[in-house]
Amino acid sequence: MDQLIPAFGFGLITASILAIAAVGFTLQFSVTNILNLAYGDIMTACAFAAYLANHAGVNIWISLIVGALFGAVFSMLLNRFVYFGFVRRGTRLFGMIIVTIAVSLIIQNLLLAIFRPTFFSYTASQGPSYHVGSMVFTASQLAIMGIAVVAMVCVHLLLTQTQLGKAMRATATNPGLARSSGIATDQVIDAAWLVSGALCGIAGVALVLNTATFSETTGAAFLVPIIAAAVLGGIGQPYGAMLGALTIGIAGEVAAALISPSYKDVVAFVILIVVLLVRPQGILSEIAAAKEVAA
Amino acid sequence: MPTSSADGTGRPAQYLQVDDLSAGYGGTVIVNGASASVGPGEIVTIVGPNGAGKSTFLKAIVGMIPAISGRVRLGGEDVTNMRANNLAKRGLGYVPQVNDVFDTLSVFDNLAIGGYLLSRPDAAKRTEAVLETFPALKAMLKRTASKLSGGERKMLAIARVLMLEPRLLVLDEPTSNLSADLSRMLLEEHVRRLGKGGTAVLIVEQKALAALTISDWAYVMAAGTMKVSSAAKELLARKDIGEVFLGRSTEPASLPKASGGMD
Numbered sequence: 001m002d003q004l005i006p007a008f009g010f011g012l013i014t015a016s017i018l019a020i021a022a023v024g025f026t027l028q029f030s031v032t033n034i035l036n037l038a039y040g041d042i043m044t045a046c047a048f049a050a051y052l053a054n055h056a057g058v059n060i061w062i063s064l065i066v067g068a069l070f071g072a073v074f075s076m077l078l079n080r081f082v083y084f085g086f087v088r089r090g091t092r093l094f095g096m097i098i099v100t101i102a103v104s105l106i107i108q109n110l111l112l113a114i115f116r117p118t119f120f121s122y123t124a125s126q127g128p129s130y131h132v133g134s135m136v137f138t139a140s141q142l143a144i145m146g147i148a149v150v151a152m153v154c155v156h157l158l159l160t161q162t163q164l165g166k167a168m169r170a171t172a173t174n175p176g177l178a179r180s181s182g183i184a185t186d187q188v189i190d191a192a193w194l195v196s197g198a199l200c201g202i203a204g205v206a207l208v209l210n211t212a213t214f215s216e217t218t219g220a221a222f223l224v225p226i227i228a229a230a231v232l233g234g235i236g237q238p239y240g241a242m243l244g245a246l247t248i249g250i251a252g253e254v255a256a257a258l259i260s261p262s263y264k265d266v267v268a269f270v271i272l273i274v275v276l277l278v279r280p281q282g283i284l285s286e287i288a289a290a291k292e293v294a295a
Numbered sequence: 296m297p298t299s300s301a302d303g304t305g306r307p308a309q310y311l312q313v314d315d316l317s318a319g320y321g322g323t324v325i326v327n328g329a330s331a332s333v334g335p336g337e338i339v340t341i342v343g344p345n346g347a348g349k350s351t352f353l354k355a356i357v358g359m360i361p362a363i364s365g366r367v368r369l370g371g372e373d374v375t376n377m378r379a380n381n382l383a384k385r386g387l388g389y390v391p392q393v394n395d396v397f398d399t400l401s402v403f404d405n406l407a408i409g410g411y412l413l414s415r416p417d418a419a420k421r422t423e424a425v426l427e428t429f430p431a432l433k434a435m436l437k438r439t440a441s442k443l444s445g446g447e448r449k450m451l452a453i454a455r456v457l458m459l460e461p462r463l464l465v466l467d468e469p470t471s472n473l474s475a476d477l478s479r480m481l482l483e484e485h486v487r488r489l490g491k492g493g494t495a496v497l498i499v500e501q502k503a504l505a506a507l508t509i510s511d512w513a514y515v516m517a518a519g520t521m522k523v524s525s526a527a528k529e530l531l532a533r534k535d536i537g538e539v540f541l542g543r544s545t546e547p548a549s550l551p552k553a554s555g556g557m558d
Contacts, residue, residue, distance in 0.1 A: 163411070166404070166407060166408060166411065167408075167411065169397075169399075169400060169404070169408075170397055170400070170408045170411070172399075173397040173398060173399045173400060174394055174396075174397050174398070176359060176379070176391070176394070177391070177394060177395070177396075177397060178397075178408070179358070179359075179378065179379035179380045179383075180357060180358075180359070180379040180380070180382070180383055180388075180389045180391075181380075181383060181408050181409055181411050181412075181455070181459075182380050182383035182384055182411050182412040182459065183380055183408075183411055184378075184380050185380070
């Protein structure tokens with residue numbers, strides 16, 4: 001029990017990072033219908049972009065914005081110049097997954113060639129520690145949780161209160177009908193890559209801030225929990241991804257504390273397998289079901 | 296501006312004019328040089344056997360698939376291969392046969408997306424007006440579209456399109472999955488009213504008799520081309536109507552040649 005509450009605290013931090021990443025991942029899939037398995041590597045590339053800014057003397061939180069901007073622009077260009085070419089030729093979901101795996105390997109090896117196989121870290125203080133009950137958080141960790149909450153509120157407001165959000169939801173549900181309702185779906189898809197890429201960038205930098213060091217494989221190693229969170233919530237469901245992130249994040253850290261740290265990812269795998277067996281459409285399944293019908 | 300009618304059929308000046316349109320999928324030509332037209336306030340139905348290319352013809356008109364050749368004009372403007380979102384801005388409303396609503400969204404959100412091109416105050420006004428036309432939807436604004444019955448769903452699909460007050464409404468098999476009573480209600484009450492209100496309506500329909508009853512003009516499509524072009528009443532009066540619907544008979548057997556013949 002002594003370990004449980006601090007583990008819950010660690011879980012909240014992991015869940016925060018996971019929520020940002022999983023919402024970006026699932027938003028990308030819901031609007032574009034591309035299951036982007038290069039997402040983790042783009043997180044790493046964003047972390048490196050922030051690293052370059054940080055080591056050029058830029059404050060870490062400004063560097064986080066640099067990482068987010070890099071993620072937004074890189075993701076949109078990746079779609080425009082790589083993915084979209086395959087989509088236009090009629091490459092379907094499974095084929096696109098193979099393409100994203102290829103992109104993942106290319107990004108990882110480019111990072112390896114540019115930055116060499118070693119560990120990197122930001123020049124940033126974790127700040128003072130704060131006690132919340134028997135949980136201890138550094139200022140940096142509290143900031144990450146704050147950023148996650150703000151990001152989730154922004155995504156919620158974007159989806160529910162703006163014309164772009166309305167267009168994204170329509171495009172995600174039925175792109176053909178969205179077009180015939182007057183929505184320029186190409187522009188909406190660009191916007192979805194920008195928004196999800198920015199979330200990817202924030203998640204990449206936040207992940208490194210929490211783990212202290214990183215290499216070219218850090219983001220890729222985080223991909224399984226991201227997918228698990230997205231699948232748990234119902235792939236394509238931003239609110240489901242938030243719920244999935246909370247579950248996977250806390251369950252992983254609790255398992256790490258009670259059993260062994262090496263069980264953290266195992267928990268994500270187990271939850272992923274159980275969900276796929278019991279409720280493959282996820283907790284919030286409407287989008288996934290609609291996509292099956294439309295396919 | 297609508298082009299003027301010069302074919303001697305007494306039809307109104309044409310708002311939609313399709314000439315020698317060819318279209319298909321993945322290199323396979325399904326529609327081969329088909330022509331049709333619809334005037335303001337006119338209800339035009341395309342009938343024909345399964346696989347005739349009726350839905351493909353509509354999809355090429357509304358920008359869902361590319362036209363291989365031919366020309367589509369809307370209000371005199373060449374809109375061939377124009378994207379569906381730009382056609383919506385020009386007053387074309389399209390209700391597909393399936394996937395005709397946003398399943399995961401509420402009835403209200405479906406209407407809101409139907410009015411995507413409108414300002415907020417205009418969208419609110421249009422929502423009110425559309426709900427007056429389809430009062431049954433008022434009680435289910437918060438319901439998810441996927442949970443609607445077949446009739447409610449089709450009502451929502453048409454209501455969604457009416458948010459933009461289209462000048463041309465294109466309906467692909469609007470009564471499929473509907474009971475006979477609901478089909479009659481939809482066609483006779485709503486579609487006919489739209490036509491009387493000045494909307495040009497183009498329908499593809501399997502339940503041909505019901506659709507022809509409310510139509511002004513009809514085309515029979517078979518093997519990718521229009522075999523017959525005739526006033527709907529004249530088509531309904533033909534004794535060989537069964538053969539005509541299947542595209543096997545093109546010349547009137549018991550009546551003088553249909554006015555206008557082929558466009």
